[in-house]
Amino acid sequence: MMKQEFLLKLTPYQEVFYDNWKLDPLKSDLHIILDQTFSGVIDIERLNKSLVRFVNHNLLVNSNIVSVDGELFWKSKLQLSDTTPLLVSLPNYTDYEEFLKLVLKPFDLENDLLSRFYIIKRDDGKYRIIYVFSSILIDRLTDNFLHSELSKYYNDSSYDNPVSLSEQAYLLNEMNKEVRTILNNGKDVIADFWKRHLASIENPGFKFLEVYNKSVSDSSSFNEINFEFSKEILSRTNLLTETYKLTPYAYGQLVLAILLHRISEVNHLIVNYPVSIKKQQNYILGSHVNTTVKGYYFSSDCRLKDLINQNIDYLKSLWNTKADYLPVSDLMKYAPRPDILEFNFSQTSFKDLFIDYHGIADVTVNDELSLNTVDMISMEQEVKNEILRFKIIYNSSQLNPELITNFIELYKNLFICILDDLLNNKTNRLISGYHLLNYEMHHQVISSLNDTIKYYDREATLHGLFEEQAFWTPEHTALVSGDIRLS
Structure with a gap:
């Protein structure tokens, strides 16, 4: 278990995200979603352990937001044990709406783990994995490294984040100082x-x-x-x-x-x-x-x-x-x-x-x-x-x-x-x-503007056209005289 606790001030952009979340905590359209289907062999226990290590080695993934004296901070949580069941096995849903509701559930920035991991064993023998991250952790412009990073944790059981938790805390603090100095000056x-x-x-x-x-x-x-x-x-x-x-x-x-x-x-x-x-x-x-x-x-x-x-x-x-x-x-x-x-x-x-896990093949990105x-x-x-x-x-x-x-x-x-x-x-x-x-x-x-030709029955008579219209719409008004209307 991690003994050191980190308390790190949010950057101005994370504060905007948090404020928007407080206004609409049920909003879920900002999630980052990694979703793929594949065949081959995947070790479920090993995969779960790799996800636990990934969460433990990335400081903000295992943190929540707290308010201290009116200011917002990231507060780190105790590290997860190796056996924490992060990977959730889902049935092969037939009710798509129920499936969406579960997978796209909003994150509670103050209490939830800000990532979720699902796996589905399909009827055809293939697997589908769906990893969901809150966008306060990572954005769509810079999320490409996630795929390779998640691969490394599974493919190499000894892999560790080269940037320690203390270094991550230092880097975030330095970035925050730089941004706030620019804004203040x-x-x-x-x-x-x-x-x-x-x-x-x-x-x-x-x-x-x-x-x-x-x-x-x-x-x-x-x-x-x-x-x-x-x-x-x-x-x-x-x-x-x-x-x-x-x-x-x-x-x-x-x-x-x-x-x-x-x-x-x-x-x-x-x-x-x-x-x-x-x-x-x-x-x-x-x-x-x-x-x-x-x-x-x-x-x-x-x-x-x-x-x-x-x-x-x-x-x-x-x-x-x-x-x-x-x-x-x-x-x-x-x-x-x-x-x-x-x-x-x-x-x-x-x-x-x-995510290129060893042993998988025929990968489809959903x-x-x-x-x-x-x-x-x-x-x-x-x-x-x-x-x-x-x-x-x-x-x-x-x-x-x-x-x-x-x-x-x-x-x-x-x-x-x-x-x-x-x-x-x-x-x-x-x-x-x-x-x-x-x-x-x-x-x-x-x-199309000049196409004004209108084809009509050249054998029809004027009174015949009136009779035809009266047949189709007998209740419609035909004559108006003052307050008198005749159908």
């Missing part, structure tokens, strides 16, 4: 940055995506659409970095902002995106992801070069002031309205990593338990295998799927058009001069 400069950047921001809303009346559907359901650009397009997009300081990520955001402006006619808008304040290595120091925003300012004579210069000025000022360190809850104090964080654009990894944390719509971008991939996640109970599909086609068309202009140094091009529809889309729209 730069308080006025950071505040001035966000006041200027958010002064005239508007919300484009979602009218152009046809928001349904909420009375139609009270529950939220989410759909996902994936699309990609070829290796050749990615190669051309990469050329923008040197010439215009536009990475593929920054360029993708720029195109999104232009499209939102053109459709909504909002001139001052923002796109919000997550930033990882501190990258994690092969140890867990808690989530340090913050949400920040980038503003785009349009006018009737706005040109491509204006937006490029805006991007350069924004990044230079952001880096100099470290304004992205300001927790989003504090950032929003400078926003002119509370609903500006509605369109998220993130750079992510569409996970196909898996994504059915992937949780959607968007209220309305979010766009994710990833560069993988030299292909630029995108994922749109949207609330299908409130947004029209057909219009979402059209929105994606407009984005793809605009992405290529602007890319061509930038690579040909046509930066003087007016933003208002871009046609949202390519030739095929334009032809389709025009053809």
Whole structure:
């Protein structure tokens, strides 16, 4: 058993997470889930022991949050014994809703172990493991090391975390000091940055995506659409970095902002995106992801070069002031309205990593338990295998799927058009001069608008049409004279 007890102050970003949890302790859509199916041989007892060691060797995984004199701290717990039954065997559920309720149960940050481990022996002889972690421990931007780390604990019974518990405590304290020093010393400069950047921001809303009346559907359901650009397009997009300081990520955001402006006619808008304040290595120091925003300012004579210069000025000022360190809850104090964080654009990894335990084969990474944390719509971008991939996640109970599909086609068309202009140094091009529809889309729209031909029975008579309508709707009003209505 561990004799030393650790009491470590939460970082500002962990405090935001905790505060949000206190507001909605039943919220479970921020879990990190590792879910895979495999065949082969797995030693259940050995697997459980490996998970016990993993928990014991990662300080925050075996800690809870406590309040001391109004401040929030991580408080370590006694280490688990080797025989602690962490791995829970589940039946091969036929009731999917019951299965979801169990696996996606919210974590109590003050009392629960902040990770759960399940295994299912399927009817076909395969196994399914589902490992669930609270996102206050680790975030989606830096969770890749978990797969290899969990593998090591099972594959090598002598493996130990190279970073001791005391070293982890020291690293977390040092990180906390660094972040708080930046926020305290730069308080006025950071505040001035966000006041200027958010002064005239508007919300484009979602009218152009046809928001349904909420009375139609009270529950939220989410759909996902994936699309990609070829290796050749990615190669051309990469050329923008040197010439215009536009990475593929920054360029993708720029195109999104232009499209939102053109459709909504909002001139001052923002796109919000997550930033990882501190990258994690092969140890867990808690989530340090913050949400920040980038503003785009349009006018009737706005040109491509204006937006490029805006991007350069924004990044230079952001880096100099470290304004992205300001927790989003504090950032929003400078926003002119509370609903500006509605369109998220993130750079992510569409996970196909898996835990490579010795003795297993035919591994399939499952994504059915992937949780959607968007209220309305979010766009994710990833560069993988030299292909630029995108994922749109949207609330299908409130947004029209057909219009979402059209929105994606407009984005793809605009992405290529602007890319061509930038690579040909046509930066003087007016933003208002871009046609949202390519030739095929334009032809389709025009053809449908002009398709006014109505086929009818050329043998029918006028009085016959009246008689037919009266037959089908005899109770409908046919004549009105003052207060008199006749069917």
